[in-house]
Amino acid sequence: MPIRPAFGDVHAAHLMVVWGFDDEAREVYLLESTPPQYTGPVGLEDFMRARASVNESRPHTRDYFFADSSIRGRWIDVTMGEFPVVDREWVAQVVTANTRGFTAPGTGPGWAGLTGLESWLTRVCERAANVDEAGTALAELYTVGWAAQAATALHGDFLREVGNRFGCDALVYAGRSVDRLASQWTPLRILGAHGSAGGQSVAEQLWERSLRFVADHRNAVRQLESAATALLR
Template sequence: MVHVLRLGGWDPLQALGSGWRLRAVPEDCEPVEFFHPAGDDLASSFGIYHPLSLRWHRPGDDAEAHEQLVAALADGIVPVVAVDNYHLPFRPAYHDVHAGHLLMVTGYDPGSRAYRVLDPMPPAYRGPLPREVLERSRSSANPDDGSDPFFAGSGPARRWLEVRREGPQPELTWSWLRTALETNVRSLRGAEGDGLPALAAYFDSLPAAVAAEGAAPLLRTYRIGWPAQAEAGLHARFLAEAARRLGRFRLAEAGRAVELVSHSWTGVRISAAHGEENPGEAARQVVEHGRTLLRGYEAALHAVESALDRP
């Protein structure tokens, strides 16, 4: 979404980083890189304070999928399409590892029957891709063949994300930002049914879940940590930039505290990722790291609250 918003003239750091949410962990954590606990309701976690529409489309076959992309491009939309890396020649996983991934379609040439695509993920690629190759990647079953324990087993199903700007981006003012930060704090404290209480309850229940199900809850923990860690890091960067632009340097201190939250997710995710041989011990380690993480969240919220009243 960063590149799509930038192409539209928006500051993606403000659009995606001004909000900070933590959703309750769903039972079904889809094994794809782009999993998010918000599911189809991505607008509740991204672009929260912006006129931004985020909508998944699920065409039924290759022909409909192609027609939707061409129509979106004609409407000025840059589709973000779900793919299986196994079928993409520019991905290191080509003909080696099945893994769900996202890339952007920026154009289509009917003469050469090739899309123009942009994949910012290293090694990064910008250029043509034959229509049949993209269709093969989008319709792949993405089988769980053991090559990727985290992001295989759920096909792209030809889905694509429509990112539509429905108005101008709000100006970054202290009044606007203060309201956003106050709302973030309320949400993370659990005012909307998610947030830290839900995460604490998840960690409390993890040992029993692992005892009953084996390593499966640990893989789920790894997947939920992926977006949560990234969102904390993005919010930290936004606070640092807002501090510079608005001259409110306690925001930079708050940003550092939020950055530590992002770092604290690493222990949770790595312990969960390597828990298959001894799930019980891994669950113990995850819970221990989880308690550190929760303390980090509380410290970050305190830092944000302190920045609300003092520049």
């Protein structure tokens, strides 16, 4: 997209919101939330070229995570339903349900909740120490962490906002702990993106960071459990 600062250099698929068209000017109006944020028109030809990009592999100049992953003109239709009333009771219910998902995720393949997070990170670290599996394991860490980091940051913002709205300090502090988890995803993902040639040193760093990451998750969940109770006092 010509509005991007790395236009003609970096090529990656990400989401933007299209909110209008000007048929006479042959322009598309969109919201590009990835910094630097842009809201406004883009030429229709540029837009269609980007949506149909084949994203071919150029091993010597391309980030291998995105090579050969064409965008194929995909889009998502979004329909907004009725939003619930954001009161203390509703927030407490949501927080309680989320913490239960971490501490008692129910039946499944064993990858859910805090136990699943710890098991998965342990497995990634073990594979990262194996030269034959390191590249695949670290690429998996990078990819999985992408969505998890975004969701964690969004939840941290929400918790701080409603905590301030209701004067619930416990919820604000819990939101800060969740925000810390979002920040901790960054070094893990960087190790995943660029650590495949680092061998044993990368695996050791992953172990140390993963242990702290899981411990901080458990602390954040405990804070959220206390905050849900404080909301209803």
